[in-house]
Amino acid sequence: MIARSSSVLLRAGELPGRPVVTLGGERVAEVKDVVFDIDAGRVEGFTLNNPGLFSRSRHDALPWPAVHALGPDAVMIADESAFVAADSLAPKRERRSGNVLADQVLTDTGTELGTVVDVVLEVRGGEAEVIGYEIVAGENLPNAGRPVLIPVPAALAVSGEKLIVPASATEFVSDDLAGFGAAVADFRAKLEGSPTR
């Protein structure tokens, strides 16, 4: 992946349908689904559809290390040699972006926070890390019924259909992506015991 010092935050739900384009200027596929390694908290790769309106699933997939760049308008690859067989993209525990929609977020002190509707990724320095979730806030949060962003630690705990976050995450809930990067940084600094900004 080309080196970028700046980081980009995006919702994984924006990615299905994004064109996969070679450096030679050919659109060879579209993103179908984002495959996560939930334990590692990062993107493993993408499953693919053929491009176009009546797109069909392909039997190959794009592993994250073969991604040249993930941009707002295209996922760039060097050429089609980037693709692998779809079943070789098999991290130890996987969540597809479709499945994530069913998960509940629970604090480690046993409070239900809400239902996951999307996953927030940070793309920086060649990595696509899960840094938070967009949830529909449950009754235990101030914005009940509204979508909010909640940060997650680098090491994520998953128990069945429930994602477990430290209770302190509730102090860093955000309304939108603009301030969320800073909220995640502050949250993780607090977890490590270092002073927040």
Add this chain to the structure above:
Amino acid sequence: MRFSEAHHRQVVATSTATKLGRVEGFVVAPGPARVIALRLGGTPGGNSLVSYGDLKAFGTDAVTVHDESPLRPPLDDEEKRRAGKDHDILGKPALLETGELVGTVEDVEFDPADGTVRAVVTSSVELPGAALVGVGSYAAVFTAGD
């Protein structure tokens, strides 16, 4: 000189002083960015490609060749693909290698002496010819640069 000016320019054989056709399209390749062939229209016999190196001159009023012998069909499937109308750089989305769309290619500035692409003019920014990485049926791809 720009593609927009040179489009439809007549192509003339100097040995016979006859018009062979007109410029319909420019086949652009990267590494280094240059026009490698012209696609002609209105040619007798249907052979529509001329390699840029086979031109005598690309002038402001006419493109000249010695005679019609350089007119040819595509050499292979690869060239047929690259020289097709759907690969024309004009009108293509201009995509950076970072996956960001910066505009649509509206014109190309080239050196008529050898076909070198000096700059690609998009709807938002002008990109140096050296930034061109690839021209395909979907987009023209450029390095992001600094």
